[in-house]
Amino acid sequence: MNQPTVIQIEKLRFHYPKAQHDVLDIENFSVAKGERIFIKGASGCGKSTLLSLLGGVNTPNSGRVSILDTSIGELKGSKRDHFRANHIGFIFQMFNLIPYLSMVENVILPCRFSKPRHAKAIARSETLEAEAIRLLQHLELKDEALLSRSVTELSIGQQQRVAAARALIGAPEVLIADEPTSSLDADARESFLKLLFNECSAAGTTLAFVSHDTSLEKLFDRSVALAEINKAAGVQG
C-alpha cells in the first residue's frame, strides 16, 4: 500500500459500561486513503459498536482508534464532535433525512456545522445550493420536480441517494456507511453503490461500508469479516 493510512485501529478493546465482556477486541486494522472497504458481519457481532468507535460516539477502553492520524478517543467531547463533523460523513440504514427540510436543505446540513466542509463545498461550486444540486445530479436525482418535493415523498432509494449526497458534501475524508442498501432491492443496491463509488473516487474519500449482505462484497477493493479480526467475536454484547 503506497497510499497513506486513513483509518488505523490498534489493540482496541471495548465493552459497554455495564457489560462484563468485551464487545470488540481488535489487534490491528487499517484502511488506506481512497480505499473502499467492505466490513461484513451478522447482526450482533459488534458492527454498530465498531462504527460508533470510528465515529467517536464511544471511546475505547484501551488501545487506539485513529482517523487521519488523530486518536479520536483521546479528543475531548466537543473536539471529537468537531473532528467528526469536519472529517466523517455518515449514511445509515434508513430514516436518514430530516422530514421538514427540502432535499437540498438536507444535503447542505453538514456544512452548517462544519466550517472546513462549508469552505470546501463553496470552493467547488460557489454556493452550497449549487454544490448540493451538483451532487444530487451526480447521484441521478436530476428531476427539477423532485428538488421541490418534500423528502418524505421520495422513494427509499431516492432518500438514500440524498443521504449519500449529504454525507459527501464538503468532501469529508472518510465516509461511513451502515447498511445503507439493506432497504433497497437488488438492482437498486448495485446502482446505488456504483454512484457512491464514483463520487468517493472523485473526492478521494475513503469508504467504510458495513453490511451483512455478502452479495455486495465483490464490488469493493477489500472485504473484511468482522468476526475474523474481532477476537471478542461470538460474545453477545
Next chain:
Amino acid sequence: MAIINLALRSMWNRKLTASLTVIAIALSVTLLLGVEKVRNEARSSFANTISGTDLIVGARSGSVQLLLYSVFRIGNATNNISWQSYQEFAEHPKVKWTIPISLGDSHRGYRVMGTTDAYFEHYRYAKTHALEFSQGRAFDDVFETVLGAEVAEALGYQLGHEVVISHGLGNVGITQHKDKPFHVVGILKKTGTPLDRTVHVSLQAIEAIHLGWRGGTPRPSLKISTDQIRQLELQPKAITAFMVGLTSKISTFTVQRAINEYEEEALLAILPGVALQELWSMMSIAEQALLVISVFVVITGLIGMLTMILSSLNERRREMAILRSVGARPIHIFGLLVSEAGLLAAIGVVVGVVLLYALLFVAQPILESQFGLHISITMLSNYDFSLLAIIIAAGFIVGLVPALRAYKYSLADGMTIRI
C-alpha cells in the same frame, strides 16, 4: 442562526401543536396586558375625577362614603346638612369658594344634582380641566338644566328638550315630578368622570320640585303652578354636601378641624386626595387579585408549552440523532430546544400584543359607553415591555428543561437510533 432556522422549520413541521401553544401564550399575554391596561386607566381616571378642591364637607359618616356619594354619585347621604351650617363655612375668612350640592333625585336612572354657578366656575377634574359646554350655557332659571355628556348622548337630548325629574333614584320613577318639567339649556363636554352621567339643576330647582310634596308623596291639594313657584322664595333649607376651595393650602387642616369640631351640627370634612387613596386601596385588592390571576394564566401558558415540547421529545429523538450524524454537537441540540421554547414564547407575545390592540379597538367604545371607562390606546409602557421581556425570558428558561433532557438523550443515543 442555523439552529434558529432549524427550530423554526421543526416547529412549522408541528404547526398544529405549535400554533395551539402560541395561541395559549398569546391569550395569556393579552389578558395580562389587558388587565394591566384597565388597572392603570381605571386608576388614573379615578384619580382624575376631582381636583382643585381642598375639602369636601358632608354630614358625619365615613370619609369614603362621603366621597362616593358626593363625587362618584354612588350610594346616598345618611343625612343632609343645614343651610345655616353651609353659610357659616362659606363665609369663613379662609374659604375662597364653595360649591353646594344637593342630591337625591334622578332622571331615567341618571342622578340629578342641584348646585350653583360656582360649580361651573370652580370644579376641576384631571388636574386642571375646568368644565366646558359643548352646547348652550349654565342654568339661569329655576326650570333649566345642564346635562352631562353621556346623559345627553344616551337619552338623545338636545338643547330645548324637556326633562322630567323623578323623586328618588329608581329608573322608572314611581313618582315623577311631571308637573314641573325642565328645559335643557346646556350640555357639558365629555370629562370621563361621573359628571358625564349627571343632570345638573340649580339648588332652587331642587326646592321647587319638592314644593307641594310632603313625606315624599305629592298632595293634589298642594299643587302649585310653575309660575307661582317662580314668585316664591326658594331658599334651600338643606344641602347634601359642599366642596370647598381655600385661599391658601396651608390652612387646609385648620379649616378641616374647624368643620369637624363644629358644635351646631355633626359635620365631616375630608381631603379628596386622601379619601381617593383610601378608596383606591380598598379596590386595589380586587385589582391585584386580577393581576395575580393573569400572572397565573401566563404561567399556565408556559407550562402548556413545556408539556408540548416534552411530549414531542421522544418522537424527535431520531431527528436529533440525524442532526448529530451530520455534525451537530449536543450543545446544538440543546440550543435547538431552548430556541424553540424561546421562539414560541416570543411569537406568543407578539400575537398577544396584536390581539390586545385589536381588542382595545373593538372594546374601547363599548367600555366607554357601558362603563364610562375611557381606555386610551397608547403605546405599551416600559413596564409592559419589561413584563413581556420577562415572559420571553421565562420561555427560554422553561426551554431548559426539555433541552437538558434532549442533551442527555443525544449524548446517550449518539447517531445510532433506529426505529
